[in-house]
Amino acid sequence: MKTLKNTLRRGALALAAALLPLGAVHAQAPVPDAGTALAQAPRLYQQHCASCHGEQRTGLMGPALLPESLARIRAPEVLRVIREGRQATQMGGFADQLSDAEMQTLADWVRTPVVPAPRWEEADIRASRESTPLPAGEPATPLWQADPMNLFVVVEAGDHHVTLLDGDTFEPITRFQSRFALHGGPKFTPDGRYVFFGSRDGWITKYDLYRLRVVAEVRAGLNMRNVAVSGDGRWVIAANYLPHTLALFDADLNLVKTYDATTLDGKASSRVSAVYDATPRHSFIVALKDIPEVWEISYDEKAEPIYDGLVHDYKMGEGIARPGYLNVRRTPLQDPLDDFFFDQPYRHVLGATRPAKGSQAASAQVVNLDARVKVADLPIAGMPHLGSGITFAWNGTTVLASPNLGGGAIDVIDMKTWKTVRTIPTPGPGFFMRSHEDTPYAWTDSMMSPSARDTLTVIDKRTLEPVAQVREPGKTLAHIEFTRDGRYALASVSEADGALIVYDAGTFKEVKRLPMNKPVGKYNVWNKITRSEGTSH
Ligand code: DHE
Numbered sequence: 001m002k003t004l005k006n007t008l009r010r011g012a013l014a015l016a017a018a019l020l021p022l023g024a025v026h027a028q029a030p031v032p033d034a035g036t037a038l039a040q041a042p043r044l045y046q047q048h049c050a051s052c053h054g055e056q057r058t059g060l061m062g063p064a065l066l067p068e069s070l071a072r073i074r075a076p077e078v079l080r081v082i083r084e085g086r087q088a089t090q091m092g093g094f095a096d097q098l099s100d101a102e103m104q105t106l107a108d109w110v111r112t113p114v115v116p117a118p119r120w121e122e123a124d125i126r127a128s129r130e131s132t133p134l135p136a137g138e139p140a141t142p143l144w145q146a147d148p149m150n151l152f153v154v155v156e157a158g159d160h161h162v163t164l165l166d167g168d169t170f171e172p173i174t175r176f177q178s179r180f181a182l183h184g185g186p187k188f189t190p191d192g193r194y195v196f197f198g199s200r201d202g203w204i205t206k207y208d209l210y211r212l213r214v215v216a217e218v219r220a221g222l223n224m225r226n227v228a229v230s231g232d233g234r235w236v237i238a239a240n241y242l243p244h245t246l247a248l249f250d251a252d253l254n255l256v257k258t259y260d261a262t263t264l265d266g267k268a269s270s271r272v273s274a275v276y277d278a279t280p281r282h283s284f285i286v287a288l289k290d291i292p293e294v295w296e297i298s299y300d301e302k303a304e305p306i307y308d309g310l311v312h313d314y315k316m317g318e319g320i321a322r323p324g325y326l327n328v329r330r331t332p333l334q335d336p337l338d339d340f341f342f343d344q345p346y347r348h349v350l351g352a353t354r355p356a357k358g359s360q361a362a363s364a365q366v367v368n369l370d371a372r373v374k375v376a377d378l379p380i381a382g383m384p385h386l387g388s389g390i391t392f393a394w395n396g397t398t399v400l401a402s403p404n405l406g407g408g409a410i411d412v413i414d415m416k417t418w419k420t421v422r423t424i425p426t427p428g429p430g431f432f433m434r435s436h437e438d439t440p441y442a443w444t445d446s447m448m449s450p451s452a453r454d455t456l457t458v459i460d461k462r463t464l465e466p467v468a469q470v471r472e473p474g475k476t477l478a479h480i481e482f483t484r485d486g487r488y489a490l491a492s493v494s495e496a497d498g499a500l501i502v503y504d505a506g507t508f509k510e511v512k513r514l515p516m517n518k519p520v521g522k523y524n525v526w527n528k529i530t531r532s533e534g535t536s537h
Contacts, residue, residue, distance in 0.1 A: 037101060041109030044102055048094065056118045057110065058222050062091065063180040064201050065110040066118070068223040068242050079107040120202070120222050120243055125255045128219035134211060142210040144173045149526040150484040151209060153195055155182050158496045158518030162186075162197070164209065167483050167524060170502050170512045174212050179203040184226030184274070185523055185536050189233040189251070192525040196236055198227035204238055206253055209525075218255070220247040225272060230299050231279030237297070239272035239286065246272055246286060248297075248326070259328060263291055264308060273338035274387070278346040279531065281369070285349060286328075287338040294337065294349060294367060296329045331372040337365060341389050341400065343415055344533060350378065350400070352385075366418050376418035380404055380411050388432045390442060391415065391533045392461050401459075403430040403444055408452070410444060412464055422464045428452035432479045435461065435534035436527065438486030439505045442534070447478035447494070456480065456491060458508055468508045472501075481535060484526035492519040 046055065052062035063069060070078060082103045085093035094103060134140070142148060150167035160180055164173045179199035186197045194215070197205045202221040207214050220227075221240030228237050235256070236249040246259040262269045270290035278285050282300035303324030337351025352364045364378035380402075389402030399421060400413045410424040410433060428449020435442035442459045446452040453476045458468040471477070476494040483490075486505060493499045493516075500519050502512040524535070531537045 037105040038109055038112075040102070041105050044098070044106055045109065048098070049106070052090070057114055058118045058120070059180075059201050064222055066223060066242065067111050067113055069181075069200060070111050075107065075111070078110065079103060082107055118222060118242075120219070122255060122258055125218060125220060125247060125258070129216065129253055129255070130218075131216040131252065132213070133215060134208070138211065140210065143212050146173060147484070148192055148209070149529075151192075151525045152481070152490065152522050153186050153209075153525075154492075154500060154516065154522040155186070155197075155520050156517045157181070157494075157520045158498070158516075161517065162207075163500075163514075163516065163519075164212070165500075165514075165522075170488075170514065172514070176207075176212075176214075179205055179217075183224075185521060185528070187227055187229040187236075187277070188523075188525055188528050189229060190231065190529055191233070192529050194251075195523075196227050196229055198224055198238060200224060202238075202240065204236060204249070204253060206236075206251075216253040218249065218253040220249070221245060226274050228275045228277040228284055230277055230284070231282065232299065235284075235299050237275050237284050239275040241271040241289075244269040244271055246275060246297075257326070259297070261286075261288055261291070263293070264330065270336070274340065276340055276342065277537065278342065278369075279537075280346045285340065285342070285346075285369070287340050287351065288336060289338055290336055292333040292336050294331045294333060294351070294369075296331070296369065297326060298324050298329070299326060301325050331367060331369070333365075333367065334374065335365075337367070339385055339387050341387060341402065342537075343398075343400075344391060344531070348375070348415075352380075378411075378413060378418060379420055385431055387536060390433055390435050390535070392435060392442070394421075394461065394464070401433055401442060403433050405429050405431070405448055408446060408449060410459065424459055424464055424466060426452075426457045426466070427455050427469075430478075434480040434482065434489070436482035436486030436505070436532060437534060439482065439489075439534075441467070441505065443480040443489055443491070445478040445480070445491075447476050453477070470503060470508055470510075477501075479521050481522045481524050482527060482532075484524060486534075490522050492516070492522065494518050494520055 053065050054060045057065040083093055083095045085091045146166040152165040152167050154163040160178050162178045163175045181200040182197050183200045184198050186195045188195050193210050195207050202219045202224040204218050204220055204227055206216040220238035223242035225239040238247045244261040248256045261272050270288040273287040273289045276285045283296050283298040286295035305321040306324050306329050307321045335353045339352040341350040349367050364380045365374050366376040368375045385405050391400050398415045401410050408426045408428040412422040414421050426446055428446035430445040431447050433444040440461055442461050444457050446455050454472050456470045457466050460467045472493050478492055478494055480489050480491045489503045489505045491501050496518050498516050498518055500514045500516050504511050527535045
């Protein structure tokens with residue numbers, strides 16, 4: 001029987017952390033060898049792992065160990081962490097306690113589904129919430145001296161930390177531990193004071209940037225994609241892969257309601273790919289992975305009622321409808337769409353269709369959210385990652401420029417005609433493209449390319465020509481974000497001994513370098529809350 005101390009030392013199978021190779025592809029589930037070894041797995045798991053990862057593998061002080069959570073981690077890495085542990089966490093190695101065969105058995109088994117599937121219901125969400133409101137009498141003023149509109153939040157994936165950076169001096173203000181494996185952009189309240197982080201394990205953290213503390217946390221799901229904050233700051237919503245739900249909260253992370261991601265007849269359900277705030281429409285837009293519908297959930301109290309053919313609990317005149325406020329309005333599609341991108345007024349959503357198995361031939365479609373119909377097919381060469389694109393004025397029109405994950409190119413699309421106006425070659429496929437209203441250049445990475453992941457390409461938005469490259473030879477150089485005034489571009493060297501590099505956005509020269517542990521995304525308060533056309537919202 002292990003002592004509690006030993007249990008804790010062994011604890012927190014912070015398994016996935018180190019392992020998240022940027023841009024990793026989904027690993028194959030291992031094939032169990034004859035089943036005999038796997039039969040021992042539940043006993044081994046309960047004995048060695050459950051105290052930190054939960055009896056149902058849904059996570060406790062350590063992250064969830066579900067196929068959904070481990071899909072991005074290569075199988076040998078899972079084994080390595082069980083064997084050696086993970087530095088700077090409570091996850092110690094098990095090499096001195098378990099045989100090679102037992103460790104392999106555990107590594108294989110945690111990639112198999114939990115049967116019956118773990119549940120996460122409204123009562124679980126409510127019970128998970130913790131809050132530490134500001135002590136009475138504490139002033140609501142920043143604890144630091146800096147421009148509150150030019151702060152950066154930088155996510156360091158290596159050891160699950162967040163650095164808060166002064167965007168004028170590029171000096172860190174604080175660095176704090178985050179939940180395990182944050183994903184998607186953190187979202188700010190409209191005044192820029194609070195920021196909400198979402199973790200792949202389902203946790204939402206509300207952090208007070210002024211008083212430098214976590215004020216509330218809640219677990220919205222077991223495997224979450226992202227969070228969105230309403231333009232009026234009143235609502236926070238989370239998109240889950242597991243369970244198939246959306247969870248809506250008030251601004252203090254009290255659960256308001258959950259939405260089952262099912263078709264109208266309830267016969268099919270879907271993973272929720274992502275949820276986006278559409279401030280000009282006063283609504284959230286929802287991308288569903290498995291069913292051909294796009295959802296809109298209005299947070300406008302005067303929203304039109306929804307007539308969807310089913311009898312619900314709200315009577316409007318002679319018909320029977322549901323209020324439009326905080327309910328789902330469905331737009332049927334031909335194919336499931338995800339990876340959304342919006343035009344600036346949020347009238348149109350551009351979504352990517354997934355390629356058929358074994359094919360690279362993804363495509364994208366444009367749906368008019370008012371008319372609720374598809375209005376165009378977009379000819380995009382490879383798998384697009386539209387959420388990482390930008391818009392800007394060009395040649396009397398507005399264009400969308402987006403990297404595609406399939407090939408080394410940027411697709412530039414006229415948003416009036418929905419035709420491709422240029423395909424700009426880059427040295428390799430990339431994830432992110434960023435710019436700013438006050439710079440003539442757009443920057444993009446090639447982080448998915450083994451040979452060019454160390455290169456950022458700078459494109460002149462006037463000519464649509466590449467004009468420069470910056471490199472960190474042999475490293476992964478990715479994800480750019482500009483200062484509030486567009487004068488500096490910040491990029492990540494996404495390695496464990498990585499760095500945040502500040503470039504002069506006009507000369508492309510490095511002006512500062514801060515060591516960081518696998519930094520990924522960085523987010524400027526002003527650019528986000530003003531919905532700059534050069535960044536994600
Ligand atoms: Fe992301 C944003 C989907 C893999 C880092 N990513 C998003 C968003 C979506 C998305 C839908 C927009 C939501 C938002 O910001 O609220 N990402 C996906 C995938 O489907 C994909 C390809 C596979 C997956 O397993 O999820 C994927 N993403 C990755 C990575 O491998 C990255 C590089 C490393 C990581 O941390 O997982 C990664 N994704 C990011 C970042 C953002 C993001 C940094 C926010 C960008 C921004 O500037 O707003």
